Amino acid sequence: MNTKDKALWSGRFASSPAEIMQKYSQSLDVDWHFYKEDLEGSKAHGRMLHHIGILSKEELDKIINALSEIEEEVEKGLLQPKISLEDVHMNLEARLIEKLGPLGAKIHTGRSRNDQVATDYRLFMKKSITAIETKLLLFLEVLLQRAEKDVDIIVPGFTHLQHAQPVSLGHHWMAYFWKFTRDLERFKTAYKTTDVNPLGAGALAGSTLPLDREFTRKELNFAVNSENSLDTVSDRDYLLEFLFAASTFVLHTSGLSEDLILWCTSEFDFIEPPDAFCTGSSMMPNKKNPDALELTRGKTSGVLSSLYDLMINIKGLPLTYNRDLQEDKRPVLHTITTINMILDVLTPLIEGIIVKEQNIEPHLNKGFLLATDVAEYLVAKDVPFRETHEIVGGIVQYCVKQNKSLEDLSIEEWQRYCPAFEDDIYSILSPRLAVDRRKTFGGTARVEVKRQVAVGKEMIITLKSK
Structure with a gap:
């Protein structure tokens, strides 16, 4: 292995990890998503080190400029991560050392990958939850528009999928509006749980250096500092909060999809979904299949599995950091992608539904x-x-x-x-x-x-x- 590709923790070891171990232990396929947040955290940490007198103003300026250059290199595809360096943190730090020599190595002063990944992850999740909330608000607006538009249309209400009592179609849309409103509140709760600064917790016990955690909290725009360093590096509650909010959300989108799938069957024929969100059959030219709704219903299982995945991962882990926690990212990233796609599809689909009043009347x-x-x-x-x-x-x-x-x-x-x-x-x-x-x-x-x-x-x- 090239010496410059050696792991930054390699001093304790007489030999490098086996090649298969490098592949087995790398996390770049998931944590490279956090490169912006990692660089953001490093800049804040660098400013704090200057604030407490460990970095001079000249050193800080060089580090900040180099970190900005590295971000540009990543975005232009000029910096490709190396598996030998395991993760996003060590790849970016290694590149900083390449650019600045011993000065680049100062950035890790008073910091561990344990509190570093917690910082990156929380910054990433705050952005992700905010983006989901924005889309969910738009979806809620569309449900309100449908309710207002369809208030005078009367449809049969069902219990046990049997005709029960007549209801306004607007009332039906509003039922889902209130469900998704509760989902929005759950995402907001997840955001609040996430909005905690972990930087400064170190590997597990804090630092002997006079780190100013309040300084980095303000720099990174976190609401509060975490209270206990042991809890900080092991805590994944904020991810569970998010995955639970996501799980209830997809349960509701699945129920809505099931209603609409039934309503666009020949047996009901209450609605006509937009062509843009349906597909045909490769054999039967008469078919118009509500695939987007079926896929929405189907994707529920993946999100629910993500919640169980993380719960099982952290069940019984001793304090504090354990490498098992590296596997906390795949289920969360999968869920973020899925939730965004569902909202991108359902919002215009619901907006474009045509209601067939003449078919509902009988x-x-x-x-x-x-x-x-x-x-x-x-x-x-x-x-x-x-x-x-x-x-x-x-x-x-x-x-x-x-x-x-x-x-x-x-x-x-x-x-x-x-x-x-x-x-x-x-x-x-x-x-x-x-x-x-x-x-x-x-x-x-x-x-x-x-x-x-x-x-x-x-x-x-x-x-x-x-």
């Missing part, structure tokens, strides 16, 4: 959607609900046997089951009126859906201003 006459309304009609006539439930159940059974709908029944047939029925029973047998009667707070009445949309808009304005 479904409003199926499944006795207004049976509960009939039961509550009798409650208003002072019949106890448990009695009304049994009465209306009998009426539905009669209709099934006679192949009739509730609207087809004569007043004599109604009164056969309960004398409290009067001619005004027919005035409630309208899905649209049934929707608007459900004015309870959070109900499906169109006035309530419009209230929800207004609240959602105010929420988006507030979130954008933060």
